[in-house]
Amino acid sequence: MTAAVTIRIQEADFDVAQEIAALTRARTDIGAVVSFSGICRDSEDGDAIAALTLEHYPGMAEAEIARHAETAMSRWPLTGLSVIHRVGRIAPGENIVLVLTASQHRQAAFQAAEFLMDYLKANAPFWKREESADG
Numbered sequence: 747m748t749a750a751v752t753i754r755i756q757e758a759d760f761d762v763a764q765e766i767a768a769l770t771r772a773r774t775d776i777g778a779v780v781s782f783s784g785i786c787r788d789s790e791d792g793d794a795i796a797a798l799t800l801e802h803y804p805g806m807a808e809a810e811i812a813r814h815a816e817t818a819m820s821r822w823p824l825t826g827l828s829v830i831h832r833v834g835r836i837a838p839g840e841n842i843v844l845v846l847t848a849s850q851h852r853q854a855a856f857q858a859a860e861f862l863m864d865y866l867k868a869n870a871p872f873w874k875r876e877e878s879a880d881g
Contacts, residue, residue: 749819750826750848753811755802757834759841769826769846776825778852780859782845788838790876797877800833800842807831807871814865818847821861822854829862831872 750769762783770776786798811829818827828846836842845862849855 749824750828751812751815751819752826752828752830753808753815754830755804755807755811755833756830757832759832760830760844762841762844765828765830765844765846769828769848773825773848775850776848777850778855779846779848780852780855782843782859782863783841784843784863786836786838786840786842793876794879795838795876796879797838798836798842799875799877800831800836801873801875802831802833802871810871811866814862818858818861822847822849822858823851824849824854824858827858827862829866831866831870833872835877 762781766779766781770779788795815827815829824847826848830844832842843866845859847855847858
C-alpha cells in the first residue's frame with residue numbers, strides 16, 4: 747500500500763477524530779498513529795490574548811509543508827501523514843494545527859511528528875498577529 751499524505755491550509759476548524767479515521771480507513775498495516783494538536787491559548791508570556799490572526803501565502807506555504815512532509819516520509823517508515831493548519835482569526839480554545847503520523851511502529855510515528863511540528867512552529871511561512879483585549 748502507498749502512504750497517504752494530506753496537507754491542508756484552511757480557515758475552517760477540523761475534527762481530530764475524523765482526521766485520524768480518514769488517515770487509517772481501510773489500512774491494516776498501521777500499528778501506531780501519533781497526533782499533535784495545537785490549540786490557541788488565552789495568554790502569551792502573561793499578556794492576555796483575545797484572538798490570533800494567522801496569514802500565509804497560498805501555494806507557497808503548502809509547497810513548503812509538502813517538502814518537509816517528503817523529508818519525513820524519506821527519513822521514517824511512515825504509512826501516512828496529515829498536516830492541517832488553520833489561517834484566519836482563531837480564538838482561545840480553538841484548534842490551530844494538527845499533525846498526524848502513522849507507521850507500523852510508534853517510534854517512527856513519534857519522531858516524524860516531532861520533526862514536522864518543530865518545522866511548523868519555527869520555520870513554516872505563517873505570520874501571526876496577536877489581538878489583545880485593547881485591540
